[in-house]
Amino acid sequence: MSIEKRNLVIMWFCNFLVGASTTMIMPFLSLYIESFGHFNDEYVQRWAGFVFGVTFLVAFFISPVWGRFGDRYGFKPILLITGYGIAASIFFMGMVHHVIGLFILRIMMGIVTGFIPTSIALISAQTPKESAGKTLGTLQMGTVSGTLFGPLIGGAMADTFGFKYTFIITSISIAIATTGVLFGIVEKRKQTSSAQEKTFSxxxxxxxxxxxxxxxxxxxxxxxxxxxxxxxxxxxxxxxxxxxxxxxxxxxxxxxxxxxxxxxxxxxxxxxxxxxxxxxxxxxxxxxxxxxxxxxxxxxxxxxxxxxxxxxxxxxxxxxxxxxxxxxxxxxxxxxxxxxxxxxxxxxxxxxxxxxxxxxxxxxxxxxxxxxxxxxxxxxxxxxxxxxxxxxxxxxxxxxxx
Incomplete structure (x- = not known):
């Protein structure tokens, strides 16, 4: 198997897990917040909205930063930082006992939610333009599969193992996948001399x-x-x-x-x-x-x-x-x-x-x-x-x- 195909397979699997992890909390988010204490429905629904939305809001500001770092230092290091960062955020979500702690961890998850766009940039950079659509479509299938099965898997795991162990198991899975990036991904960066190298502000x-x-x-x-x-x-x-x-x-x-x-x-x-x-x-x-x-x-x-x-x-x-x-x-x-x-x-x-x-x-x-x-x-x-x-x-x- 060529390096490009191996990279695509590994990133497909990783995107599946990350896509699933970002949606697995959806079926039981309100129930998890309820487990922190005796709250009325209005309080739970309000905080469920805050906890769910804050990740995307933070990621809105952070995503270009990860992209810029990837252009400058390579995409593989960013994949490792964001992958292990997501795993750590989800792990500690299973340890909190207050909605404020969960809210803060969702902010942290928003900061490291650069894994999927970075994986797209990595595969895009190694793919010829004439086959970019097919290759990126294949990679997108991993993310789609994760977001499709994430809520189903999350709900089933919560019923079987409880909220805490659902977060822990998901965290371990993402950490294992990110370790696969560490040892399996080979990033080919364009070689240029210092005179030819062009950087963009x-x-x-x-x-x-x-x-x-x-x-x-x-x-x-x-x-x-x-x-x-x-x-x-x-x-x-x-x-x-x-x-x-x-x-x-x-x-x-x-x-x-x-x-x-x-x-x-x-x-x-x-x-x-x-x-x-x-x-x-x-x-x-x-x-x-x-x-x-x-x-x-x-x-x-x-x-x-x-x-x-x-x-x-x-x-x-x-x-x-x-x-x-x-x-x-x-x-x-x-x-x-x-x-x-x-x-x-x-x-x-x-x-x-x-x-x-x-x-x-x-x-x-x-x-x-x-x-x-x-x-x-x-x-x-x-x-x-x-x-x-x-x-x-x-x-x-x-x-x-x-």
Whole structure:
């Protein structure tokens, strides 16, 4: 097996574990906070929101920093720091006895949540541009698989072993995977002489992003995708309860959530391969339109099975968006600054993770949960319009320059 393939296999497995670890707390977060004492429902729900959201908020500011360090010192050291950092954060989450301690540890986890974007930068740097979509799509399958099975695994482990040992077992698994990075990953860095080596300041990177319309465009699109995706997720259990009279609402909501993940898992790599052949901008435009179309019937669903089917189709569409965006950045950004550019892209995505639930809560509060699906569809159409305008503008500039 070549070094590149071995690196991809190891990072796929590690991304699976890290993706699972970041979502495994979701099924029992409120229950874990309740176990700290006798609190009313309002207190538990408020702190559950704070504890869940603070990780993404901190990561929004930190991701470009890890990307910059990776560009300068190599991505493997950053993988080790963030991997062991995540493992330590999760380990101590199982030891706390107060919600403030859990909140602080989630902040610490946000600081070291640079593992997945750094892994993307590592694999992207070693992958030829003509096959970037397929390779990055394969890597994305690891993250998707982790986030798909994370809540299921976390819930099952909590029921079997209890909260404390669930955190400890997850922490040990991530530490083992990170040790695999230590001994298994071989990073090939571009060799340049000191005279040829070019370093970019943070100002240079930001200037590059804003001077290349397509870069800032795909980052805005990444933000809109996350806002659209996360606006409905916190409300899904309530929506399922409206469609079904069965008592096991949590299980049925899990089915609806997993349907999106299975669709995502099925098509992510295929969309990447198609993007390598016909262009990632064409695939991304197609996926944005498909997502906008498949989200509408979810608002009109009268039975749970209808919702599950269209969540599956929606997952198939949304699965190829991130690999297409990453492959785009791989093509447009110089290799020496790709880690930091990908870090900024990840920051936009983390910001969407924070804004999405807030938007969904506001919209549903005013006009009901079904209206959130219509707003989500509008966001995908807006992203399509932004991308179409940017591509046409770039083509017009190209023709005028010759």
């Amino acid at each position: 943070r100002k240079d990177v930001i200037k590059r992003i804003f001077n290349h319309r397509i870069l800032i465009t795909v980052m805005i699109i990444a933000l809109l995708i996350q806002v659209a995706n996360f606006s409905i997720q916190p409300l899904l259990a309530l929506y399922v309860s409206q469609l079904s009279s069965a008592g096991s609402v949590a299980l049925l909501a899990g089915m609806a959530f997993s349907a999106t993940g299975f669709g995502n898992l099925l098509m992510t790599r295929q969309w990447g391969k198609l993007g390598d052949r016909i262009g990632h901008e064409k695939v991304l435009m197609c996926l944005l339109l498909l997502a906008a179309i498949f989200i509408i019937p979810q608002a009109l669903a009268q039975q749970l099975w209808q919702l599950v089917i269209f969540r599956f189709l929606f997952g198939m569409a949304i699965g190829g968006m991130l690999p297409s965006i990453t492959a785009f950045i791989r093509r447009e950004a110089p290799l020496e600054m790709q880690g930091e550019v990908l870090g900024y892209n990840q920051s936009f995505r983390f910001l969407g993770n924070v804004v999405g639930p807030v938007l969904g809560g506001i919209v549903s509060g005013y006009s009901g949960i079904s209206s959130v699906f219509y707003v989500t569809s509008a966001l995908f159409i807006l992203a399509f319009g932004i991308l179409l305008y940017s591509i046409k503008h770039d083509h017009r500039q190209f023709k005028e320059s010759y």
